[in-house]
Amino acid sequence: xTFWAYIxxxxxxxYYTGHTDNLEHRIGQHxxxxxxxxxxxxxPVTLMWSQDFPSRIEALEAGHQVKDWSRKKKExxxxxxWAALSAAAKKPFPAPAPRYAVPTSSTxxxxxxxxxxxxxAPAPVAPSPSPPPVIVLVRPQLGENIGKAARxxxxxxxxxxxxxxxxxxxxxxxxxxxxxGADIVLEQxxxxxxxxxxxxxxxxxxxxxxxxxxxxxxxxxxxxxxTAIHSSAGRTAILFGPERSGLETDDVALARTxxxxxxxxxxxxxxxxxxxxxxxxxxxxxxxxxxxxxxxxPEPAPQEELEGMILQLDAMLxxxxxFFPPDRTPVTRRTLRTLLTKPGWSxxxxxxxxxxxxxxxxxxxxxxxxxx
Numbered sequence: 001x002t003f004w005a006y007i008x009x010x011x012x013x014x015y016y017t018g019h020t021d022n023l024e025h026r027i028g029q030h031x032x033x034x035x036x037x038x039x040x041x042x043x044p045v046t047l048m049w050s051q052d053f054p055s056r057i058e059a060l061e062a063g064h065q066v067k068d069w070s071r072k073k074k075e076x077x078x079x080x081x082w083a084a085l086s087a088a089a090k091k092p093f094p095a096p097a098p099r100y101a102v103p104t105s106s107t108x109x110x111x112x113x114x115x116x117x118x119x120x121a122p123a124p125v126a127p128s129p130s131p132p133p134v135i136v137l138v139r140p141q142l143g144e145n146i147g148k149a150a151r152x153x154x155x156x157x158x159x160x161x162x163x164x165x166x167x168x169x170x171x172x173x174x175x176x177x178x179x180x181g182a183d184i185v186l187e188q189x190x191x192x193x194x195x196x197x198x199x200x201x202x203x204x205x206x207x208x209x210x211x212x213x214x215x216x217x218x219x220x221x222x223x224x225x226x227t228a229i230h231s232s233a234g235r236t237a238i239l240f241g242p243e244r245s246g247l248e249t250d251d252v253a254l255a256r257t258x259x260x261x262x263x264x265x266x267x268x269x270x271x272x273x274x275x276x277x278x279x280x281x282x283x284x285x286x287x288x289x290x291x292x293x294x295x296x297x298p299e300p301a302p303q304e305e306l307e308g309m310i311l312q313l314d315a316m317l318x319x320x321x322x323f324f325p326p327d328r329t330p331v332t333r334r335t336l337r338t339l340l341t342k343p344g345w346s347x348x349x350x351x352x353x354x355x356x357x358x359x360x361x362x363x364x365x366x367x368x369x370x371x372x
Contacts, residue, residue, distance in 0.1 A: 003059035006050040007066060007074065010042035015074065017067035019059040023050055036348055037299055048078045054181060132157065133206075133229055133236040133283060135276060136198050138164045138251055141243050147178025148273035149240070150185035155277065156284035161189040162198045162237075195239065195251050203234025207255035208275055209247050210268045219258045226282040228257075238279055243272050301347040309350050310340055312357050 004023040008016045008030060016039050020026035027047055030039045039045055049066070053059040066077065135153055140146050140163060150161060163170055170191050179186055192198040199205045206225055207217075220228070229236045239255060241247030252258065261270065261278055270278070314333065323329040345353075 002052045002054070003056045004050050004052050005059045005063035005066070007048045007078075008039060008045040009048050010039055010045050012042050014038075014042065015048070016042075016045070017063045019056070019063045021056070023052075036346075049074075058181070130229055130232045131235055132160065133238050134160045134162055134199075134202065135280075136162045136164060136195070136237050136239045137166070137272070138195055138198075138239055138247060139167060139242040140272065141167045143168060143172030143174030144178040145243055145272045146172060146189075147175035147180075147182075147186065149276045150175065150179045150182040150189075152273045152277035153280055154182040154185050156280035157287060158280050158283070159185050159188060161185050163189055163191045164195050164198050165193060166191065167242075195254050199237040199239075199254065201235055202237040204229070204232055204236040204257075205239065205255045206236065206257050206259050207239045207247055207252045208259045208261075208279065209241065209252060210260055210263065217252065217255065217258045219260050222259055222261060222279045222282040225257070225259045225279070226286060229283060230286050240272060240275055299346065300344045301350045305347055305350045306341065306345055309345075309354050309357075310337055312354055313340075316357060316361055 001021060003019060003021050004026075005019050006017070006023060006027075008018070008027075010016060016030075018026070026035075027045075029035050030045050031043060033040050033043060051062060053062060066074065069077070135149065135158060137146060137149060140149075143166075146161075146163070146166065153159065153161060166172065168174075170189070171186070175186055176183065190198075225238075238259070239247060239251060241251065259279060261275070263270070313336070317323060317336075323332055
């Protein structure tokens, strides 16, 4: 199944970013006003950019990333001007296959939900003095695990993988499907005959292991290692051992520092991809990557609509002799108001609940004395 991330230009010059599993149908819904929220009152809309992805989460992440881009970067994306996009950002968004010929706009970009004009681009993250670390898989056994490790790397911005005598040779046809699109990592992977050769150009070498294996080395967490890597001026390698047994003592002896993940002492087994993703994630926290996607919520209802719903409910409860005893009425009303103002109701939700209340009011039976 294919999923899409897309950007629409609204009639007021603002931009809306979304995702869908049926692009043409979704655009038609926006044009017809069937999508509640931002584009409903800003029609007609124009599709400026779209790109397909193999999974929904990838489409969500891509949409969230481009949503936060500056106007300059978005317009470069619309024009497929990858040189300009590269100049505007250290890590440009992957170039999509051209699908729609659309004009570009020089009008101000707005946040897709709040409708505010684009704020100035956030201050760029200071580049790390050290290049991204090299991930070294020592004697990996299964091609699937190599592919999963590649996927974990690319999730957090790492692309350089080195393999030391993979058991089933290289390239391995099982790695590609497991990488789920992280082909650039697999295509650039290098193979070495020994750990020493794989790390020969690195000034810092870390070994990931839950045990010291008889070698006295400094032991730090992935977070501390990430801090050290970013503050180092040289190239860094991080060693990961084979799936069955982990790094051998001689492998660890080549490293200068050991990375150990704080883990349940009664079950300290991590698979290869899990270990890679933990270390890669800690390193990535100090560079600019996309944040998790925001929850796709409709715009909150105006206070007037919410107040009308509360007053309607209050009148119905008063009519039903709900407020008892009288001296507790202010507290009860305050509790109900607090409850109804917590969720951030949308206009549609307010209308729905008021319809429910109206239906209940129309079907109510004659009042009976409240039992005491």
